[in-house]
Amino acid sequence: MTTVLERPIAFDSVLATVASIEDLSPHLRRVTFVAPELAEVVTAGPDQRIKVLLSPPDGGVLRLPVGPEWYADWCSMPAEERFVMRTYTVRALRPEVAELDIEFVLHGVNGPASAWVSDVEPGDEIGLIVPFSVDTSSIKGLLNSGVDYVPPATSISRVLVADETALPALAGILEQLPAAVRATVFVEVPDLRDIRPLPSPGEVDITWITHADASNSLPAALKAADLPDDVDYAWVAGESGMIKQVRRHLVNTVGLPKSAVSFQGYWKRGEAQI
Numbered sequence: 001m002t003t004v005l006e007r008p009i010a011f012d013s014v015l016a017t018v019a020s021i022e023d024l025s026p027h028l029r030r031v032t033f034v035a036p037e038l039a040e041v042v043t044a045g046p047d048q049r050i051k052v053l054l055s056p057p058d059g060g061v062l063r064l065p066v067g068p069e070w071y072a073d074w075c076s077m078p079a080e081e082r083f084v085m086r087t088y089t090v091r092a093l094r095p096e097v098a099e100l101d102i103e104f105v106l107h108g109v110n111g112p113a114s115a116w117v118s119d120v121e122p123g124d125e126i127g128l129i130v131p132f133s134v135d136t137s138s139i140k141g142l143l144n145s146g147v148d149y150v151p152p153a154t155s156i157s158r159v160l161v162a163d164e165t166a167l168p169a170l171a172g173i174l175e176q177l178p179a180a181v182r183a184t185v186f187v188e189v190p191d192l193r194d195i196r197p198l199p200s201p202g203e204v205d206i207t208w209i210t211h212a213d214a215s216n217s218l219p220a221a222l223k224a225a226d227l228p229d230d231v232d233y234a235w236v237a238g239e240s241g242m243i244k245q246v247r248r249h250l251v252n253t254v255g256l257p258k259s260a261v262s263f264q265g266y267w268k269r270g271e272a273q274i
Helices: 036-040 070-076 112-118 139-144 164-175 218-224 240-254
Strands: 010-025 028-034 049-054 084-089 092-094 099-105 125-133 157-163 182-189 203-210 233-239 261-267
Touching: 010 036, 010 099, 028 164, 049 112, 084 099, 084 112, 084 164, 099 112, 099 164, 157 164, 157 218, 157 240, 164 182, 164 233, 164 261, 182 218, 203 218, 218 240, 233 240, 240 261
Parallel strands: 157 182, 157 233, 182 203, 233 261
Antiparallel strands: 010 028, 010 125, 028 099, 049 084, 049 125, 092 099
């Protein structure tokens, strides 16, 4: 009998302070957090997921979770007393200065995180659950460490699809794209002012779509596109309904194996947004 030992994966909570705020576009705001513990944080990939913790709905004090049973304890609490928890992407990590960036979508006060970031000021505090140890030794280890973008080492042609909530992850992916890899990219943002440069060492072809273009959508743009014949991997992230349509097209029409399509629903239309 052979026993395979997985590397330990460790996440823990941190109380972080807002150091600076930068509006990248009308609907995207970058917030830089500082905390001594951030010097020890690591990431497993460019779309590393973490948790943002906000004060509970009843206005009580934010108490950071502790111990291995923290999630079960959180679930057992009355809803109004639970700290609010949302998932975000690490946009940038600078352990040498103990800083971490998160880019938030601004869409009013129809969600607790959006409401918080709409009024955020330097010096404000927030809770984070971040990785202090990840497993990059295997696909399973990467996925368990909180990333979904796990292309095969042999991949040379990729399709990347994202709405504005996945734009921070997409930007990180493109920054790390190998020079020998081609990416055909589709991005949807609220309006033209949200379009911005997405630098990459790789060969990148980007199609931008705005919410104002009622005649188009991410699935429609993808279906109308002339994709390269050698596409071997796809990453799709954003609204859940969009992801289902895109994944179905990539598998049933483009012919990608289901295992070659990584996907992650960041939000669901009709439900409270982040």
